[in-house]
Amino acid sequence: MSPHLDTAALPALKSAEQPSRAPRLRSKPAGPVTGHVDGAWWPRTRDLGTELPALLVLPALRLDRIERVAYCLADWPRAPRHLTVDGAVVRLEGFRSQRPGTVTIVGARDRLTLLVVPPETEPADAEHILTTAAHRDNRDTVENLLATGNAHGTGTAADSGDEAAQRWDAEGGRLPASV
Incomplete structure (x- = not known):
């Protein structure tokens, strides 16, 4: 079994392609399919065209060549129909039938279905959702996973938001081993 996909696995990119910050992504280990999602992604904005290029580097390690990305039309404002990622054209397909909160x-x-943690989610809540969604045996629905972040009880945004976001970025999106 391969390890979880996370920002530690991000290969070196050409300087022109280097994202300002690595994608915040957790994925279940490769293996038998369990649950409703294969992991979770926490984009920084609701601009799919801007967020996807950095995200798609990691799943490409598992999927070989990425051909398309399906998303819920209601979740994202206008998005391009195609992106060029690592020299290959990736089709973006918006559907009303795509489960909300996923890409x-x-x-x-193969394919990966990722829970999309809303960009405005408090950092500590987002970390909790990412970790829970990527657990090997997790079978929670999208709705339940998003609710676990809200019920996580992280305190006020002033107490945890900036500190947690800085910790997240400084640690490359990994939680400390003691968690």
């Missing part, structure tokens, strides 16, 4: 990344041989 599905389709590769040549």
